[in-house]
Amino acid sequence: MIVVLWLALIMTSLALSFGQSARMDIQAASHYSAGRESTLANEGMLNYFKLIVKQATSTLSTPDSALYECEAVVIGNAKSWVLGRNSNEQDHKVYHYGLVDEASKLNINTATKEMLLKLPGIDESQVDAIIDWRDKDDATSNQGAESSYYLSLTPAYSCKNAAFESLYELKMLRSIDLSMIYGEDFNLNGVLNDNEDNADSTLPNDNQDGQLNLGLLEYLTLFTSEPNTRMDGSERIEIDEMNAMRNHLVSTFGDERGAELFNRIGNVAQIKSLLELALVIGITPEEYTTFIDGISMPDQKKLEGLVNILSAPIEVLICLPGMTTDFAEQIISFRTQNSDRNQDILWLDELLGRQMVIALGPYITHTSRTYSADIVSLGKQDKGLIRTYFVIQSQADDVKLLWRENRSHLGWPLAQELREVIH
Numbered sequence: 001m002i003v004v005l006w007l008a009l010i011m012t013s014l015a016l017s018f019g020q021s022a023r024m025d026i027q028a029a030s031h032y033s034a035g036r037e038s039t040l041a042n043e044g045m046l047n048y049f050k051l052i053v054k055q056a057t058s059t060l061s062t063p064d065s066a067l068y069e070c071e072a073v074v075i076g077n078a079k080s081w082v083l084g085r086n087s088n089e090q091d092h093k094v095y096h097y098g099l100v101d102e103a104s105k106l107n108i109n110t111a112t113k114e115m116l117l118k119l120p121g122i123d124e125s126q127v128d129a130i131i132d133w134r135d136k137d138d139a140t141s142n143q144g145a146e147s148s149y150y151l152s153l154t155p156a157y158s159c160k161n162a163a164f165e166s167l168y169e170l171k172m173l174r175s176i177d178l179s180m181i182y183g184e185d186f187n188l189n190g191v192l193n194d195n196e197d198n199a200d201s202t203l204p205n206d207n208q209d210g211q212l213n214l215g216l217l218e219y220l221t222l223f224t225s226e227p228n229t230r231m232d233g234s235e236r237i238e239i240d241e242m243n244a245m246r247n248h249l250v251s252t253f254g255d256e257r258g259a260e261l262f263n264r265i266g267n268v269a270q271i272k273s274l275l276e277l278a279l280v281i282g283i284t285p286e287e288y289t290t291f292i293d294g295i296s297m298p299d300q301k302k303l304e305g306l307v308n309i310l311s312a313p314i315e316v317l318i319c320l321p322g323m324t325t326d327f328a329e330q331i332i333s334f335r336t337q338n339s340d341r342n343q344d345i346l347w348l349d350e351l352l353g354r355q356m357v358i359a360l361g362p363y364i365t366h367t368s369r370t371y372s373a374d375i376v377s378l379g380k381q382d383k384g385l386i387r388t389y390f391v392i393q394s395q396a397d398d399v400k401l402l403w404r405e406n407r408s409h410l411g412w413p414l415a416q417e418l419r420e421v422i423h
């Protein structure tokens with residue numbers, strides 16, 4: 001009798017463990033298929049955004065988040081979100097969704113020392129380290145570091161002496177640590193999460209001030225290096241090619257208006273930017289985008305590091321030469337209240353004065369063809385979270401993928417409420 005009971009118990013436990021392992025297999029399979037669905041959804045969203053960017057740039061405009069899908073987008077069994085930013089307001093309690101303009105950031109390879117020094121929380125030794133890393137020489141600048149320093153480390157490595165190819169190279173630089181790179185935004189979602197505002201009780205170490213202090217990843221980019229062609233990929237006319245300029249102005253704006261504009265050009269050798277030329281010859285806000293798209297400064301193969309006045313947050317605007325906090329606030333206030341003026345930046349003249357606009361001209365733009373999409377997808381039953389950060393750029397009749405980064409390991413990036421609803 002006892003033997004029979006023991007046998008029954010063993011059989012039962014075997015059956016139970018078999019059932020358990022079958023359940024685990026089913027669970028693993030369902031996680032796997034959810035992961036496949038979310039991975040495919042991310043790729044689908046990427047292709048969707050390539051089309052959105054292509055369509056916007058071909059009409060010389062910017063993708064408008066009110067006109068495309070970016071929140072809880074249903075694709076088969078999967079659902080996707082695109083983590084965005086609000087560059088007009090410092091509200092890090094609210095989730096924003098949409099594409100992010102790369103021209104709203106400073107280019108780490110072209111920004112000057114003076115510009116980098118104005119980034120929040122950075123000091124001179126960190127800026128000098130960035131400049132020494134990317135410059136070709138081995139001469140240590142003021143508080144920077146070259147191979148002579150890096151080769152003394154264990155393990156030793158050489159200073160790059162070439163352009164950054166990833167922002168994560170910052171980890172290798174003297175005097176720059178992870179807290180500088182990520183700031184308090186541990187999961188890089190632009191929102192202040194509980195663990196990012198509880199001092200040292202859980203990572204990251206933050207100052208528990210109720211504000212999200214953002215790191216360098218938020219304000220820097222590698223990708224504002226664009227071909228100096230029209231948005232449709234055709235050649236631009238250099239402003240010192242007088243005959244071509246006359247033909248271009250006449251064919252674009254008609255005989256009378258074209259000739260009037262052409263006759264006002266004067267000495268182009270004095271002109272420092274297309275914005276300055278537009279102001280000198282009296283281009284109207286309606287004419288501005290078409291005018292700018294057709295022309296180029298002489299001998300400029302690429303447009304590098306231009307900051308978009310219409311999309312940069314205050315922290316980036318104040319890095320521009322001559323910019324004060326007061327002026328940067330006025331720019332944000334103007335663009336917020338005058339959304340119909342998103343096809344030109346001639347209004348800067350009245351806001352900042354001609355002298356300052358001339359100084360700013362070579363560093364700024366009002367258009368962009370490079371955007372990042374930080375896409376989060378969940379598969380069936382809201383499992384299998386996949387997060388991928390993409391950077392895309394419109395070039396001629398194609399939209400190129402410039403960067404792909406898996407961010408799934410950064411943890412839950414969406415609103416906490418959403419997680420509670422889902423699980």
Ligand SMILES: [Ca+2]
Binds near residue numbers: 132136137139146
């Ligand atoms: Ca160097």
Ligand SMILES: [Ca+2]
Binds near residue numbers: 189
């Ligand atoms: Ca966060």
Ligand SMILES: [Ca+2]
Binds near residue numbers: 184209210212213
């Ligand atoms: Ca804080």
